[in-house]
Amino acid sequence: xxxxxxxxxxxxxMPSDAEIARYxxxxxxxxxxxxxxHAMHRKPLYKDRKxxxxxxxxxxxxxxxSDAADRRKEAGDAPPPSEQHVP
Amino acid sequence: xxxxxxxxxxGAAKTDPERFAPLYVRYFGDIFRFILxxxxxxxxxxxxxxxxxxxxxxxxxxxxxxxxxxxxxLYRIALNxxxxxxxxxxEVSIDLGRQEARLLGEEMGIAGEEEDLERLxxxxxxxxxxxxxxxxLRYFDGMPYAELGQVxxxxxxxxxxxxxxxxxxxxxIFRKNx
Numbered sequence: 568x569x570x571x572x573x574x575x576x577x578x579x580x581m582p583s584d585a586e587i588a589r590y591x592x593x594x595x596x597x598x599x600x601x602x603x604x605h606a607m608h609r610k611p612l613y614k615d616r617k618x619x620x621x622x623x624x625x626x627x628x629x630x631x632x633s634d635a636a637d638r639r640k641e642a643g644d645a646p647p648p649s650e651q652h653v654p
Numbered sequence: 655x656x657x658x659x660x661x662x663x664x665g666a667a668k669t670d671p672e673r674f675a676p677l678y679v680r681y682f683g684d685i686f687r688f689i690l691x692x693x694x695x696x697x698x699x700x701x702x703x704x705x706x707x708x709x710x711x712x713x714x715x716x717x718x719x720x721x722x723x724x725x726x727x728l729y730r731i732a733l734n735x736x737x738x739x740x741x742x743x744x745e746v747s748i749d750l751g752r753q754e755a756r757l758l759g760e761e762m763g764i765a766g767e768e769e770d771l772e773r774l775x776x777x778x779x780x781x782x783x784x785x786x787x788x789x790x791l792r793y794f795d796g797m798p799y800a801e802l803g804q805v806x807x808x809x810x811x812x813x814x815x816x817x818x819x820x821x822x823x824x825x826x827i828f829r830k831n832x
Contacts, residue, residue: 568740570786572775575749582696587683590700593675599704600671600711607712 660724667714674711681725682707685732688795692736692748702739706732726804729797733787733805750775750794758793762825777828785820792817 612618667674685706690699709731717727740746755771764770778786784806791802803813 568743568783569745570779570783571745571747572750572778572786573747574755574771574775575751578753579691579749579751581687581690584683587686590686590696590703591679591682592704593678596678596704596707596711597672599708603708603712 657721657723661719664714664717664719664724667711668717671711671714674707674714677724678707681728684725685728688729689732689736691794692746692790693739694747694749698739702732702735706735709735720804722800722804726797726801729791729801730805730807748790750778754794758789761793762821762828764828773831774828777824777831780827780831781820781824785816785823788813788817788820789824 612622663673663676663680667677682703686699686703689702689706690696693699693702706728710728713731752771755774759765759770759774762774764774778789781789788802788806791797791805792799797805799814799817800810802808802817803810806813806816808816
């Protein structure tokens with residue numbers, strides 16, 4: 568990042584106290600503070616045993632379903648026993 | 655606000671974050687102007703100021719007073735916010751008032767002619783970011799060395815020494831670039 572200084576063409580106008588006060592919003596600050604604090608203290612998923620087990624169960628179920636679907640597909644692809652070539 | 659009442663407000667805010675409000679009201683203007691001078695737009699300044707106070711509230715339990723105004727600690731957080739904002743940009747433009755540039759020129763023994771001021775701004779643009787920040791804080795924000803040190807994470811003596819070195823480097827750049 569390059570810093571570029573330049574001489575302002577006119578005097579630099581700083582906003583008055585009254586104008587600055589319009590940007591002040593303590594309610595928003597406290598709301599954001601509580602939200603940030605909550606996010607900071609939230610247990611990460613890998614440390615929450617219940618959430619971790621639930622996630623593990625979902626993954627296991629998905630794997631079982633996909634495995635069952637694969638087996639069914641394999642069985643469907645194979646030719647029926649009557650059409651099988653017997654030497 | 656005297657140092658004692660400030661310390662009691664900070665102590666109260668440390669135990670109960672809801673009591674941070676008087677500090678927010680007291681220093682909002684100072685931090686807003688400090689950021690506006692560097693960020694330019696009022697809307698962006700309002701966001702960065704709000705983020706500065708949010709970070710200050712979150713870090714308040716770790717705050718330790720070193721006998722310096724609480725404001726200096728807020729300036730440090732504000733400068734970090736600005737640095738994070740600047741990191742996303744390729745170039746940053748900072749406007750200097752003629753009065754400020756003249757004061758810096760006087761410190762460097764330069765006449766306050768229009769051409770000299772333009773040259774001074776160009777020389778300042780060539781200075782590395784940390785040195786330029788020391789000069790900004792000292793000569794444009796008018797910070798005492800102790801506060802400046804707190805903002806830059808230095809001791810008072812180190813802040814003084816580095817600012818003088820930065821001024822010397824600026825003087826050399828100014829002379830080399832007519």
